[in-house]
Amino acid sequence: MHLLEKVYPRIERGVRLCHAAAWTGAQALGLGLLDADELVRLTVQRFESSTYLDPAYNLEAGLWLWEREAVQRFFPPTGRILVGAAGSGREMIALHRMGYTVQGFDCAHTLAEAGQRLLRDAGCSAPLTWAPPGTVPELKGPFDGAIMGWSGYMYIPLRSQRVQLLQDFRGLLRCGGPLLVSFQTREHYERRMVWSARGANWIRKLRGVPPVTTGDRLDNGFKHWFNRDDIEGEMAEAGLRMEWYGADGYGWAVGTRADR
Numbered sequence: 376m377h378l379l380e381k382v383y384p385r386i387e388r389g390v391r392l393c394h395a396a397a398w399t400g401a402q403a404l405g406l407g408l409l410d411a412d413e414l415v416r417l418t419v420q421r422f423e424s425s426t427y428l429d430p431a432y433n434l435e436a437g438l439w440l441w442e443r444e445a446v447q448r449f450f451p452p453t454g455r456i457l458v459g460a461a462g463s464g465r466e467m468i469a470l471h472r473m474g475y476t477v478q479g480f481d482c483a484h485t486l487a488e489a490g491q492r493l494l495r496d497a498g499c500s501a502p503l504t505w506a507p508p509g510t511v512p513e514l515k516g517p518f519d520g521a522i523m524g525w526s527g528y529m530y531i532p533l534r535s536q537r538v539q540l541l542q543d544f545r546g547l548l549r550c551g552g553p554l555l556v557s558f559q560t561r562e563h564y565e566r567r568m569v570w571s572a573r574g575a576n577w578i579r580k581l582r583g584v585p586p587v588t589t590g591d592r593l594d595n596g597f598k599h600w601f602n603r604d605d606i607e608g609e610m611a612e613a614g615l616r617m618e619w620y621g622a623d624g625y626g627w628a629v630g631t632r633a634d635r
Contacts, residue, residue, distance in 0.1 A: 402571035405593045407578025411532045415508045418530045418596035422483040427462040433493050437469045439525070441627050442555070446473070446520075449553040449618060449629045454519025457547060459511060459540075460527020461503055464490035471499040481524075482508040509536045511543035518547050522555045529558040529598045534588065534609065537599075541613030541630070548632040554615060560626040561590050561600035568592065568600065601626060 409417075427433070438446065450456070453474055458466050461479030463486045470477045471494075478501055481487045490503040506512040509531045521544050531537045544554050561568055568589050576586040590600045599605075606628045607617045615630030 399567055399571045399574065402592055403574025403578065406571065406575035406587045406591055407582070409593075410584060411536075414532045414593075414597035419482055419508055421596040422462075422481075422486060427465075427486055430493055430496070433463045433465045433468060433490070434497060436465055437472075438466065439625070441557075441621065441625055442466070442469075442522075442525075445553075445555045445619075445627060445629055446470075449555070449631075450520045455517075457514065457518045457521040457544070458524055459506075459521070459544070460524035460530075461490060462486045462524055464493050464497075464499075464503055466522055466524055467494060467501055467503065468497045468499060471497065471501060477501045478514065478518075479503045479524075480506040480512050482506060482510075509540055511540060511547070514547060516547035517549040518552060519549055520553045520555075521548060523557070525557055526559070526598075528556040529601065530596065532591070532597050532599065538609050538612045541610060541615055545614050545632050550632055550634065552632050553618070554630050554632075555627065556606070556630075557625060557627040558601045558606075559598065560622040561602055562622060564600065565589070565602070 454476070456470050456475045456477050458470070458477060458479035461467055461481045464479065467477045467479045467490070477499070479490070480503065481490065482505070484505055487503055487505045494501055494503060504512060523544070528537065528540075531540060541554070548554065572587055572589045572591060575591070579586055588599075590602070590605060592598055592600060603620050606620055610617045610628070610630040614633055616633040617628055617630050619629045621627050
């Protein structure tokens with residue numbers, strides 16, 4: 376066996392470790408120095424100029440496979456559906472074509488404005504309005520179901536803000552009404568994210584500001600990557616009963632309005 380054959384596995388392992396260490400250090404620095412309002416602005420800026428404005432994407436993509444599964448399994452066959460983080464209307468257009476009455480909102484002005492035009496092009500008169508990041512606007516309920524649009528839930532930086540968002544959705548749902556949220560999962564990256572949070576919180580302690588939590592990360596804006604305990608705990612605190620948690624392919628969960 377040649378020398379290179381013997382040492383290459385160690386070289387490869389060393390490269391992976393260096394990459395993980397560099398990622399953890401960069402995450403710790405960014406999360407340690409940036410606060411929640413700055414993270415929100417970074418994220419909104421990303422979506423103001425995103426590819427989600429593409430008419431073909433919104434008019435032709437339809438629901439993703441796991442979105443269709445969630446609607447078929449947990450949503451009523453007809454009724455009013457509220458879509459948060461609706462972007463430029465992909466989910467709303469798909470649901471309209473399935474026979475639902477839809478209404479939506481988004482925190483990016485450019486996406487909401489483009490969505491209004493695309494909805495009209497699709498023959499849908501549903502309102503798509505702007506709302507401040509991480510909030511549900513005042514709307515007239517009840518709705519038969521709700522969707523927090525693709526990954527929208529993971530861009531909210533504080534747990535308290537996410538729980539409040541779920542509570543606001545809950546207040547607009549009929550008893551037993553489903554809410555679908557989607558996110559990236561961290562089960563395979565837990566150790567790395569624990570260390571990045573520890574490093575960030577060392578910096579934040581020196582700054583005298585509240586800590587971040589495991590799962591917080593920077594990726595062209597802010598994201599929180601979830602595990603099952605995160606989702607189930609936040610839903611329970613908001614008065615929702617988690618009916619499903621899936622981590623295969625893409626993370627998604629469904630909670631229903633629980634009676635208190």
